[in-house]
Amino acid sequence: MSTDTGVHAPPRARLPVSTLRNDRWWVPQVLTIAGLSIFVIYATVRVFLQQNYWVEEYHYLTPFYSPCISTGCVDGAAHFGRFIPDHALIPYAALSLPFLLLFRLTCYYYRKAYYRSFWLAPPACAVPEPHARYTGETRFPLILQNIHRYFFYLAFAITIINTYDMLLAFQTADGGFGLGLGNVILVVNVVMLWLYTLSCHSCRHVMGGRLKNFSKHPVRYRMWTRISALNTRHMEFAWISLGTLMLVDLYVMLVASGTITDLRFIG
Template sequence: MATTADPGTSGRTRARLAARTLRTDRWWLPPLVTTLGLATFVIYAGVRSFMRTGYWDSEHHYLTPFYSPCLSDSCVPGSAHFGTPIGELPGFIPLAFLSLPFLLGFRLTCYYYRKAYYRSIWLSPPACAVTEPHSRYTGETRLPLIVQNAHRYFFYAAFVITVINTYDAIVAFDGEQGFGIGLGNVILLVNVALLWCYTLSCHSCRHVVGGRLKHFSRNPVRYWIWTQVSKLNTRHMQFAWITLGTLVLTDLYVWLVSTDVIADLRFVN
């Protein structure tokens, strides 16, 4: 039996609703909270990345992730774990200018963050059963959103940077007084562990370890890795938000300790 297509839901046009929504609940609250959360992190991280103070504690060798790796002659002594192949940098360039753009690209193109800011900032759509203010929808087929397809390449860069952050956390156990453990070490380790959870739970990582396999039985090692990454993948949204918090907490702690606002709580040495 032939059916008649609904002009409001078929074809190239968007669904046309007379009212913006018939919902009576506070549907606007999740987008608002998401916007405030993302804005808070962006403002804090942006300001801290340009401050050039309070990012290295010389006594305990704590380095904040916002300044890692520090490769310029502008870096304070001791903070450049990989040398200073780059000369002095003007103040308008962050000291971690080699890593921050890739980390920003990794987060911006992340599948979860796309959903978050598409709904909360771009309002496309803001919530279920709520009309959006855009008359056209082209998806990620044109500039600038076509850049989202580069997410897999940002993943590789983020993986390398997470390795560097891990190195920073390990060398922090060797301070001026030799081996020691303080609250800062615990915070750095927890932060890098959660960064690994976020990075490895990425959809691109799941594809790297298990994609294109036609027979899992013939690749038992890759299949096992794929199953473990898949378990992490179910918590990707949670890791995305948790790591924003741990990054701020880690940076704030290093900032306060390195500027002698607070003293590091020491457990060993």
Template sequence: MSAPTADRNATGVFSPGRAQIAQRTLRTDRWWQAPLLTNLGLAAFVIYATVRAFWQDAYWVADYHYLTPFYSPCVSTGCIPEASHFGQYLPDVWWLPYAAFSLPFLLLFRLTCYYYRKAYYRSVWQSPTACAVAEPHAKYTGETRFPLIMQNFHRYFFYIAVLISLINTWDAILAFRSPTGFGFGLGNVILVTNVVLLWVYTLSCHSCRHVTGGRLKHFSKHPVRYWIWTQVSKINTRHMQFAWITLATLMITDFYIMLVASGTISDLRFIG
């Protein structure tokens, strides 16, 4: 199979002057494994989250005030009134998630996240698939045209993600209840663990690092902001790990609450 003919306007590996190699790559290792696993991981979350978001059932445990994060805030008129901590504004139709105010912004926050860009650029968009592997695109415009130009709005989605994290925190606090008053169970452990990890993922964001100290010219004149920037920078180095961990904890939290809410299992109670 012959190599593609170089286009005068092409860029990257197809640009004029680059070696015309027939093989897609000369690598002999399993370079395709990482993109494949990334695709499978992202697909698993997208499928699960989509099904649960439109299920519109088994999201609220009345006895213990457990509300799954996939339905928070629950603002549809179809929501169980006790689960609607911030009112009901949206019509109850099957094609509109009960948490339609938060889910689109959380999705945009993750889609525009610097790590997720790397993940799906390499696995889905294949730009590039891996080092020393030719990408299938003859031209490259970067993030200068729609839809990729939307990546520039990441910092604004970050602010909304902080607000939603506050709402999730409030949900976790309200869940310390039982029919007789204060209560504590396995569901509380799962909810609190999930919200803590969501905070770590959100605050380890590159936009948070920029907000706390990115525009400072003299750190010595702003010791408090410098200290905050230093702490954010430390967790920023593990932003990739937190990105994957929180996908897992979101599904685990939702799945546990679904089982309890549907009566499949009973919540393991420690107090109350």
């Protein structure tokens, strides 16, 4: 009987199947593909539709068009000016959408999600992947995943803009205070965006990841512990925030197009 261990151990026994797992290990991957595909298709169509994104009467602006900086944006929706050309292939929110996409694309959780589902690297624990070689994130283009922290800073700033849009929506067209179902949906969406952004691994690292002595930085340590607690639910916030983004955009589109009327509580 061989006593060699480690790299000198005898090869594993040949198995008649690729894996001994008999559970439905592929279900999460199928759901991930379906969920991400639905969002990408919906968001792409809405971004380039370039209509029904602003409700003048209640100041509702969908996050997919914020900040609206195209010369094609209507007056009320352009809170920060209009300075990019109006073209069918240029999103009205071209200043923010690429960075939000890259923030989610390089997100630690999403990387795990689409690596396992779309890339099959690996598809699940104890399930072999179909790739002959593994290089990790050490070569182009995957090495670009390492700049996720910089996209976090940009996403943080854009979430502030979304918060501004949400607060502005409480003002009606005549300058008074208003509250409707759209405001509730906008608030829920902004809350989920903040939870997803603040629970980010990069945010946790910014707060305390490089500290050598927590006792000398009690405020940052307290913030680090709070964000660490949020970080445990980062996956949940990632999916819920995708859902609320679609929900608020769909609601604004339906109200703006006249398909439905906003349920008003005040004003």
